[in-house]
Structure formats: structure tokens, C-alpha cells
Amino acid sequence: MKVTIDGIEIDVPKGTTILQAARMIGPDVAPPTMCYHSKLKTSGGYCRTCIVKVTQGSAANPTPMPKPVASCRTEVMEGMVVENTINADVLEARKGVVEFLLMNHPLDCPVCDQAGECDLQNLGYSHGAATTRYEFPRREFERIDIGKYVQLHMTRCIMCFRCVKVAEQLTDNRVHGVMHRGDAAEISTYIENVIENEMSGNVIDVCPVGALTDKTFRFKSRVWFTKPVDANCDCKKCAGKVRLWMKGDEVLRVTARKDQWGEAVDFICNECRFEKKKTSDWKIEGPSHIARTSVISQNHYEHLNELKLQVMKQQKALGFMDINKRP
């Protein structure tokens, strides 16, 4: 099927979504995403970051679609014409979505474990406004431990539902889901139940922000001080293809490998993730390739103290919480 995105035509198989087609063309026209994950069924459609304008529905029915559509959940049609970066309305709408996502967010990146590998931080840099227009108190939650390895801090959650899909699709006996509704909705385990399942650690990798974090790694090091290397092992429970985050010879953290779009390539089991922290547990393949769009590789954090000062100034101006208050 032929589809044109931002003036570039591409031939894709039936059933391809606009997002997948745009990614095939390349990162310049691919819309940003927060809730879609290629390895999770029925993911996407929630955050609305990836919305695009369909100016021609198909060759057979050329009328434009009346509303912007979520590119991650809309399949292409023969002769469809899509506008993303060249459409001012789309960019304006996306700015709105980013503002909504950041509105109730603490934005205390300097003390957040996710900083440096956070999709929201990246999105904020590329599409956000410099200041916020939201003047009211932000949502805050207590941290909760969901099991031995995973901590949940809802304050940072953007309700992308990816962790819920992991719980649904990779684990049995799901105890993890959404409670309440609207802006009171929260990800939770029923009455702080613990998640005890071999694959449960994957919720950390799919979480685009610092809401679900690895308790065995929390605050051991900023990610940009660790070196990612790809490694593997013979594992009976998963493919054993992982990424090690090393400091010298020490393995500080184990995660799934992520593709160019920040989405896990193979999900890994808890034993690989949390228990194998010695170099001798692994066959090292070599340094990982990290997407250039990531904050890690853009050196935004080279001078941490300088940045902390800047952020503090900005937060003070906006009336945010004190970033020196350790979480």
C-alpha cells in the first residue's frame, strides 16, 4: 500500500500503522510516542503524543479525516496522505499534549532515577514549552514497594498503560492495574499486593518515565556515568539477551535491550535482571548502540551541578518543590 507522510511516499504492507510507516521512512518524520510499545499488543492510543493529520483518507475516499488521529493505532489505506511535522495544527496540538503530560508532573529530573533515559524528558526537550502555565498544586503520591525488586512512584506516572499491558500479557495472576478514574487514576497493585512473577521486572523497562524503578539500582549511579554493554547468557526462562550497565568492572544494572525507538527488543526474566550482577554471569558482546536522540548522548548532563542550579532557578520561578529534598 502506498502512503505519503510529510510528502515522502512509501510502500508498506496492509495492516501497517501510520506510525510504523513513518518509522520506516525515518526518525525525522516519525511522530514521538509515549504509550505505544511494539512488543505489547493493544498498546498505544492513550497519550495522544503521536497524533497526525490525515489530509486524504485513501485513494478511493480522498476526504480528510475530520480529527487528528493517533498514528500508533491507525492503519494506513492505499493512497493515504498524512501530515506530521509539516502541519502547524499537528505541532500545536502536540505541544498541548506535552503540556498536559507535564502539567501534573514533578519535573525534578535531577533527583529522578530515570533522568538521562526518560522518554518524557526527551519529549520535553524536543517538543515542550520553556515554561508552564499550570499554577495549581501537582498530584503527589507516596512511593510504594511492589515486591522485592520494583518500586512504584505514581507521582511520576503519565498513565501510558504499558506496565498494565506487561502485567496482562507477560504474567499470569495479574494483580497490577488501574484504580480510580480521571486525574485521580493510579497504577497500583490491589491493596499493595506484591507482584511475584518471573517476568514482572519488565514493567520497569516499559515505563517511559521514572514511575517504576529497579530497587536494586535506585540511586546507585546516574545512568550517564554507567557504560551500557550488550551481553547474553543461557537462560531457561528468557532469551537471555540483555544490556548491562557497568561502572568499571561492576555490573550496576541489567535491563532489556532497547531499539532505536526506546522499546524493549526482548523481554527478560527477573533472574537475569536482578540476580545476575557479576560479570562472570555474562558473555559480553560489546558496547551498546544508544540512540542519538537520548539525553544521555546529548551531553545535557555533563555538568550536573551547573544544571542543578539552572533547574533550581527555573523551579523556584515556577513554584515547584525543592529538588534538594531527597526523594
Next chain:
Amino acid sequence: MGRKLLIHNDHIPNIHTLAVYRANGGYASVEKALKTMQPDQVTDEVKKSGLRGRGGAGFPTGMKWSFLAKPEGVPRYLVCNADESEPGTFKDRYLMEKIPHALIEGMITSSFALGAKTSYIYIRGEYFYVARIVEAAIAEAYAAGWLGKNILGTDFSHDCYVQVGGGAYICGEETALLESLEGKRGNPRIKPPFPAVAGLWGCPTVVNNVETIAAVVPIVNMGGEEYAKIGVGKSTGTKLISASGHINKPGVYEIELGITVEDFIYSDEYCGGIRNGKKLKAIVAGGSSVPILPAALAITTAKGEPRLMTYESLSDGGFLTGTMLGSGGFIAMDEDTSIVKNLFTFSRFYHHESCGQCSPCREGTGWMEKILQKFLNGTANESDVDLLWDIQSKIEGKTICPLGEAAAWPVAAAIRHFKHEFIEIAQKKKFVDISHYDRLNKLVKA
């Protein structure tokens, strides 16, 4: 007097019982359809009638039915949307409470047309006593053979069940309703697929409003063409209007589509004018989500024609000078009404009812309510009006389900037509009287 087809018998004692309902011509449409018609012929009559969905969107019912996928060996379902939670709308409750068999008769006849062996009536949680009435009527219908196996000795069998919701507005959105009916969280689904292809338990499903289904009864009895003679243009038949606000006679009225708005507000047959001799300030014609209209535009369109109670006339002028018939929740406001305070009430509702799946609605509805709260507190600035406008524009059209629009439209329309009221408050020339909320809060705490 206008013709009535749905609630013409509401004054008859015990019309809620099968015996009285039957004695007054009830279940004739089932007899006619099952004994003398093919299912497709029933659908054809509905098509000819021009009936449009009474739940809010006004989608042609016959067309919706003909979209229903009919794969071999897969069950099909009819689901009745009785979640009626839109502020200002209470007509379905009236119909179900007074004449429950009218709905059940419609369910049987419609299910026959659609080839549905099972149907569900999804009733909002707060209507539990209505659910009891409908359940009692269903039991009577089973006992008399109108439901169950081989109805009237034909090979059509049908089961009808009542499901009571948890009391969430969002469960009125058809796909959220289906999720809830399946026992899940009432989150709207991402479409496509539409229910006509993959609805309840993944099977082809038609979701229709209570009034839509009840209207099938007179359509089959009198024939689609006869029905279509009532009304104006593409607004055929009769419509139940829930009338509330500052009128002399609030209540549920059945009107022939096509009477003028002026007639509806001022005639003794309907609302009987504005109470206490006050002047009309504005109307909300179709439930809280449709744009508010100032009195002048409510009575006369921008073209200078009298405004009619029809889908077309009410939307004449688009959102700039028009509105929508919606669900027929008609709210009249007198000259003393604060549009800003009224908007706050609506916005608080949408904030409370957002399911939270998509970012613009989840975050934007709360933000708008908080800004409107500033107007009530007397702390708003003029720039807050522009901010409100910008927020609503960033919600509208960017969400999974139309609740986003339902939250955005009232804000846009209030600013479009009554911006001066917001500005006056921001400039501290006027204040909103919120003593009413204080009294309410005390009541809640007590």
C-alpha cells in the same frame, strides 16, 4: 396538541403492568413483526421512518442496523443504553419507570430485525429502583411467553437481561458500556473496530438508546412512511424532551420534531414560560455537553428564521451561532443566572467523570475546573479567559472518546457568547454568589 407515540398512555393507571399495557394495544409490533414480516423488512421500515438515534449523536438507526456484521455461527447482540447520565437528561428514566413494557416490546421487535437471540438493558447504577421495575416487567413478559423460547410459536427465541452499572457517566459511551457489561473497567475502547463488527465479547453488536428502541414499536405498527410524515426534513417522528431549569413546568414532554423553540418554552402545552415572570437568558438544548445559546439565538437563527426543535435547525449556524439537539436535555436559564457558575458546575462534572485514559481529557478537564474555581473565588485574571479558551481547543478532537468534546464545547460556547461575564468577574466588577455551594457543602458534611 402534538401527536404522541411513546408516552401517550402514561396517565393510565397500572400501565406498567403487562395486563394493562397489553389491553392498550401493547406487544402488537411483536405480533406484526414475528408473524407477518421478515427481519430485513423490519429494518427497512426503520430505514424508511428516518428514525435517528435518540442517545445524543442522532445517527440514522436504520443505517446503523444495516452496518451490523452477520458472520455465520457468531451471535449478535442488541444492547440498550439506559445509562442516561448527561446532566439535564431524564427522559429514559421516565419512559422505563412509567411504561417499562414499551422498552421491552421494542427490544424484542428490534432483536428480531437484527437476528439477536440475546439482548441487554444497561441501566445506570443510580436508577436501581427503575431496574427493579424493568426486571419485574421482564419477568411478566417471560411468564406470558413474549420472551423465552419460540415466541408466539415462531422459531424466534429471545432472552433479555438487565445489567445495572456502577453509576459512571462514561459507561454511557457505547464502548465503555460494553467493557462494563463484560465485567471490566468502563474505559472507552479505541475505535475502530466499531461495535457493529466487534462489540460485546467481540461479537457484532448494536447499541441503541432507550428511546430509540421504544420508537421502533410505533414505527412497526404504523409503518415507516407514516412515521416519517411527522416532523420536518430529516428530523422525523416524535422526541422526548427533558425540560428543566427556570421554567414554570419542568418535566418530560413528547414533542413532534419541528415545533419552534419559542413555542416549546412559552406555550402552556410544554414549559409554560419562564418562572416568576423573568426573562430568558440562555438555553442548553440537548444536555450539558452541547453549546449554550443566548436567548436571541435560541429563538431565532442567525439567518433570522424561527429556531425549530429539529436536529438541523438547532445546529443551523454551526457552533458559531447554533448548537445541537443532542439527547434532548433542555435547560432554560433566566436573566439572573450566572453563566460562569453554571459552566463551573458542568466542568466539575466532566472532570469528575473523565475515565483518565487519554492525557488531554484526564489533565485538561481538571485544569479547566480549577481555573473556573478562581472565577468563583474572585481570584481570576483576564488572561484566564484566554487560557481557558486555549485549553478547551487543545482537548477538542484530540481524545479517544467524545467525552473530551463534551467537556470542551460548553467552555467554548460560554466564552463565545458570554465573554463579558468572565471579564467583568476578572476585573472585580462583579462577583459570583457561591453561598449556594456553602450550603451544599454543609449539607454534605452534616
